[in-house]
Amino acid sequence: MSEFIIDIQDLRKTFKRVKKKEGFLGTLQSLWSRETELVHSVDGIDLQVRKGEIRGLIGPNGAGKSTTIKMMSGILHPSGGSIDIMGFTPWKERERFVLHLGVLFGQKSQLWWDLPPIDTFSLNKEMYKIPDAKYKERLGYFRELLDIERVIHQPVRSLSLGERMKCEIVCALLHEPELIFLDEPTIGLDIVSKDTIRQSIRQMNKDFQTTFIITTHDLADLENLCDRVTIINKGSVVFDDTMGRLGAYFTNRKLVDIKFAEPVDESLLAPYTVSAYSPLTAQIEIDLTERDIKQVAYEILERFPVIDINISNIPIEEVIKHIYQA
Numbered sequence: 001m002s003e004f005i006i007d008i009q010d011l012r013k014t015f016k017r018v019k020k021k022e023g024f025l026g027t028l029q030s031l032w033s034r035e036t037e038l039v040h041s042v043d044g045i046d047l048q049v050r051k052g053e054i055r056g057l058i059g060p061n062g063a064g065k066s067t068t069i070k071m072m073s074g075i076l077h078p079s080g081g082s083i084d085i086m087g088f089t090p091w092k093e094r095e096r097f098v099l100h101l102g103v104l105f106g107q108k109s110q111l112w113w114d115l116p117p118i119d120t121f122s123l124n125k126e127m128y129k130i131p132d133a134k135y136k137e138r139l140g141y142f143r144e145l146l147d148i149e150r151v152i153h154q155p156v157r158s159l160s161l162g163e164r165m166k167c168e169i170v171c172a173l174l175h176e177p178e179l180i181f182l183d184e185p186t187i188g189l190d191i192v193s194k195d196t197i198r199q200s201i202r203q204m205n206k207d208f209q210t211t212f213i214i215t216t217h218d219l220a221d222l223e224n225l226c227d228r229v230t231i232i233n234k235g236s237v238v239f240d241d242t243m244g245r246l247g248a249y250f251t252n253r254k255l256v257d258i259k260f261a262e263p264v265d266e267s268l269l270a271p272y273t274v275s276a277y278s279p280l281t282a283q284i285e286i287d288l289t290e291r292d293i294k295q296v297a298y299e300i301l302e303r304f305p306v307i308d309i310n311i312s313n314i315p316i317e318e319v320i321k322h323i324y325q326a
Helices: 023-032 065-072 094-100 117-127 132-146 161-173 191-208 219-225 243-250 293-303 316-325
Strands: 004-018 036-050 054-058 080-085 101-105 179-183 211-215 228-233 236-242 253-260 273-278 281-287 306-313
Touching (some): 065 211, 094 101, 132 161, 132 191, 161 179, 161 191, 236 243, 243 316, 253 293, 281 293, 293 306
Parallel strands (some): 054 211, 054 228, 101 179
Antiparallel strands (some): 273 281
């Protein structure tokens, strides 16, 4: 048996797209004869995920991550390559495969708007053929973990977004799946609700060794949840490593934020790489392979009327942005 719960090799997906001709004449011509071109949405992705791992899967819009998720869940048939998830080939054995899979989309609800969540839970119990004792046990677990006793008997339309998201989690995990796809699980939530959802995901991962694949644009989700992160861009994997290694990607660079006591002309900062400037503030980026950070700080304090200086690492957002643009 493979050590990986997900083992993807050389995954590819190609779509045919009609080439749009310019102008009114081109539009008329396309009515009789259409030229098509091949679009490689996913182009040779390799991905391995171990059981119990929380993996971040991110990329810019149009990178191919949604297409990858659809192939992993069996919705799309790949053009090439192989997918082995828990011993299943998703698009060939979909009916059996989905019994082991949970899915939560932050912008698509499983809940019925005019019904209380408990009715949806009962429906899922029948769909997944969950035994009565197991259903009672699982529902009790989620009632305590997510503190939803007060809300599950109220119509969904009367619940806050955070309360609805808690109930969506129950829908996705009630049948005790081994693998969960979470798409934007904290989108639109306030800070307290986001923290509650993240803590709950961590606890479920610890209690049941559930494997989570999380796609998100909220980098705090990655930092607070994920053991590893895979970055997809232009249909290919461009980074696949731990969150620590992602942060270390720019450990040889530092940011220096400076606040001046009086206006300073930007031309005086020419010896440095300036990433942000106003007459009373500036941010410079230091390459530690070329300059000593202590020496740079000393120079700045000597040359300028400084009232505050702060040295920090490159934010994770900038690291990922750099990888996207590479």
